Amino acid sequence: MEDIEDLVVGTGAPPGFRLPLTAVGVNLKKKKSNKLSQTSPSPEIPGTQSDSEYMAGQLSAFGYSIIDNPESADLWLINTCTVKSPSQSAMDTLIVKCKSAKKPLVVAGCVPQGSRDLKELEGVSIVGVQQIDRVVEVVEETLKGHEVRLLNRKTLPALDLPKVRKNKFVEILPINVGCLGACTYCKTKHARGHLGSYTTGSLVSRVKSVIADGVKEIWLSSEDTGAYGRDIGVNLPTLLNSIVSELPPDASTMLRIGMTNPPFILEHLKEIAEVLRHPCVYSFLHVPVQSGSDAVLSVMNREYTVSEFRTVVDTLTELVPGMQIATDIICGFPGETDEDFTQTISLIKEYKFPQVHISQFYPRPGTPAARMKKVPSTLVKKRSRELTSVFEAFMPYDGMEGRIERIWITEIATDGIHLVGHTKGYVQVLVIAPESMLGTSAIVKITSVGRWSVFGEVIETINHMNVKSASRKDISSQDKCSPCSDPNECTCTREPEPCASCGPESCGGQTTLEESAPSRNPTFPEDPNSRNLIGWLLRKRKNHVHKRVEGEIASGSKEKQEWARGSMGEWGVVDKALLGGMLVSFLTIMALLIHLGVRTLSSN
Template sequence: MGLKGKRIYIETYGCTLNKADSAIMKTILVESGYEVVDNIEDADVIVLNTCVVRYDTESRMFSRIEELKKLNKKVIVAGCLARVFPAKVRKIFPQASLIVPQSINRIVEAVESSEPVMLFDEFKEFSVLPRVVEGVTASIPVAEGCLDECSFCIVKVARPHLKSVPIEKVVNVFKDVISRGAIEVEITAQDLSVYGYDLYGKYALPELLNSILSVEGDYMIRLGQMNPRHLINYLDEIIEILKDPRVYKHLHIPVQSGDNKVLKLMNRGYTVEDFISIVNEVRKKIEGVHIATDIIVGHPGEDETAFMESIKLITEYSIDRVHIARYSPRPFTKSSLMPQLPDPVKKSRSSYIESVYEKVALEINREYVGSRAKVVITEVDRVRNKAIGRLFNYRPVVLDVGGEYLGKKAVVEINDATFFDLRGRLLHIL
C-alpha cells in the first residue's frame, strides 16, 4: 500500500510519446508516495492513457472505458481521447476524471480529488521527465507537438503545440537513467526532427544528441521518428552522429505515400524524391543502416497508380521496416472532408502492400543467415524463456536464452529469419 493509501494501475495505448507520458505519471506518483501496481485487480485507482490515431483505436478506447466503468473503481481517462472527445467520454462515464496530455504533471491532483475533475492545460510543462528503467531500457520524451499541419492527423488536435525540453534537462535525466542501469535509451518525440525549434529558433536535435553523447558510459541510443521535411535540412549532421558506435544505425523516417500527388493532399511538405535522397545519402555513408518508414494506404486521392508508387518505393529501395496503416477518416481533419475511397479498396490494398513488404523484408533478413554478429541483449520474454538482442542497426535477434543474460553483450550466430526478426544462437558473452 502506498503512503497515501492508494494503489494506482496505469494502462497505456498508442505511440512512444504516450508510453513516455505514462512513465512521467508513474514517476510523479511514486515520488508522491503512491504505489504503482502491475495488476488492475490490486488497484484503487485506474489511469487509462488513451490513443485516437485511428478509428479502430478510438472504438477500442471507448469499449475499454465501458469495461472499466463496471469495476466500481476510480478511473482517470488520460491522453489524446480526453482532449479530442472530452464530452463523449463524460457522457459515457460521468464519474471519470479527465486529464489531457498537457496536464499529466497534475496526475496527483486527479488522483486525490474527491469529485470527477477535468484538467485541461493548453501547454505542457515538462517539470518532470520519466526516470523509469524497464529492465535495461529507458525512454526520454524530449518534445511533444510538431510544426506541421498534416491533413489526416488528429494528433495535432490532441497535441497542438511544439514544446521542447531544454538540452540541459534532457542530459541530466539521461545521466540519471544510465546510473539506474539503462543501457538502451530511446530519445523520442512526436516529431524528433523539429526538437528545440520553439526554444532555440533552429533545429537543435544535433546539438542535443552531441550533448548526450558527451556523457561517458557503455550505452546505446535509439532515435525516434523524424519527418523527412525537416530532417533533410541537417542530414549531414545526423549522419555524423550515426557514426558514433553508441548510436544505433537506425532511422525512422515516415514517408506516408510513394506518390507526390497524395503527399500534396496530405500536406506533408516534401516530395518522394526528398525521401529517396535521404535514404540514398544515409546508405552511402552508413553501412548496414536500417531504414524504417510509415505508409498510409487508401488516403483520399490515392488512385491505383498512386498506390503502385508506394509499392514501387518499398521494392526498389528495399525499405527495411514498413509500418502500414489503413487510412480512416478522423474528425476535425481536412482529409475527412475529401472524397473517400471505399473500404473494400482500402482493405485489398493494405493486404497487398503488407504481402509485398513482408517479401522484401524477408529477403533482406535472409542475407544475415549464416553470419556471426555482436548483439546487446535488451529484452527478455520470461514466459517463453527467450531473449532479444539488438544488432548495431537495431535489427532484433531472438535467442533461446533466459533472463540471466539481460544487459549483456554477446556474439551470436544467426541461423534463421522471418520478415520481422532474425533467429540466432548465443555463442559467447563478451
C-alpha cells in the same frame, strides 16, 4: 502497464516478440487500501509510453503499487492515443466497461486533450498531456468522488519526475512535444499542440542521470524528432552530439533516435549520418513516407515529395554502413487512385524496407481529411492486404547467416525461452541465454534468419567494467567516443584498443573480432564439433527448429509456444535415430581400427 493501442495489432509490425499484454493496477499503501487499474501506450506511439512511465512513477512515489488484477481495482487510469481510430474505439469500450463496473475513472493522454467534449468522457476525470505531473492529485480527488479536469498548461513537465520504466534497461526520453506540421489527417497536433522543445542542457542532464541508474538503451521520443529545437534556437545535430558525448566509451549504453519526418532533416542529413555512424548509436531511423504518390502527399499536406524522401533514404544508406530504415504507409487516403497506390507499391518493392507499418485510413473527427470523399472501405482493405503481401514477401535478413555481430540484450521474448537483442542496425536477434545477460552486450554468430528477426548463438559476453578499466586513464571528456567521420576510419580515441571496445561495427565493420573485444569473458565456447559431419548435422537441425520456433512465437498461441519450448529442448524419433546411427558408425570404425592394429602387432 499496457496501453489500449497494444490491443490493436498493427498490420506490418513484427509480431510475437512483445512482452505479455496484461492490464495492471496500483494498490495505495495508506489507511484505506485503494487499488488503481492502469493501461498505458504502445512504444510505437511517440511520447505516450514515456507519459505512462512518468505517471506510474509518481503514483508509486506517493504509495501506490501496481497490481495484476484490474477487476479488483478501486480506480482505473487509462492513458490514450489519438493516432488511430481503433485506439479510440478501444478506449470507448474500456470506459463503458469501467462505468458498468461502477469504478472511478481517470482518462489521460491525447484523446481527452484533443477531444475534450466527447460524450464518452462525461463524468470522467481527465488529465492532459502536459499535466501528467499532477496525476496523483487527480487520482486522489477522483477517489473522493470528485470530477477533475486538467488540460491547460504553458510549461513542459519536468524531466526528473519519478518514473517507473516498463523495461528497466530502456529510458524513453521525450525531447519535445507537439510538432510544426499540419497534416490533414492527424489528430495528434490538436492534442499536443505546437512544437515545444526541452532545452539541450536539461536533456543531457537526464541522460547522465539515467546512465548512472543502469539504463542500457536511451530512446529519443517525439512527434517529429527532426523538428527538435526550432522553437528555442537550436537543432537536432546539436542535441545529438551533446548526448553522444556523454555516452559511456565502452558502448554499454546505446542511443536510438526517434521517428522523424523528412522535411526537417533534409538540411542536416550529413550531420545526422555522422551521429548514426557513432559506435554508441543504433544505425536505425524511422522515417514515415505515408504514400509513394506526390499527389496523395500533397493532399495529406506532408510538406515533402517522394523525391525528397528518397534523398533522405539514399543519403543515409550511402553514408551509414548497415543502415536500417523503417517507414509508414496509409492505405486508402481520400482521393488515392489505383495509379497512386501502384506508385506506393513500387516504392516499397524498390527499397524493401525491413519494417513497414501499414495502416488503413480512418477519418479523425475535426480533421480536414474527415471531410474529404472517402475511398470505398472494401477497396481500402484490398489495398492494405495487397501491400502487406508485398512487404511480407521480402526476406530482409537474407545473407546475415554466419555473420559475427555485437548485440545489446534488453528483454525476454514472449516464448519465455529466448532473450531479445539488437545489432547496431537494430536487427532483432533471438538468443538462448540466461536471464543474467539482460542489460549486457555480447558477440553472437547468426545461425539462421527469419522474416521478422534472426537467431544467434552467443560466442562471448562483453565485460564493460573491464573495458572501462582497460581504457587509458587520461581519456578526457572530449575523447568520449567521438563520432566516426569516416566509416573506414574510427576516431573514438587515438588508441586502437579503446576504439575497438565500442564494437565491431564502429569502424564500418573493418575491425576484426579479436581487435573489437579486448576484455570479453567467454561464456559459450564454440562447439569443437563445429567442423565435422556430426556438428554440421546438429547445426542444420537447430536452424530448422529455429525457423519453426520463430513462426510459432509470431503466431502468439499458447499451444504453439509450448511446442516451441519442447522443440528447443527435446529430440524427436528421427533425430534420435540419426544420432544413434552416427554413434554406431563411429563405434564400428573404432572397433575396426583396433582390430587392424592388433593384427598388425601380432604379425610382427
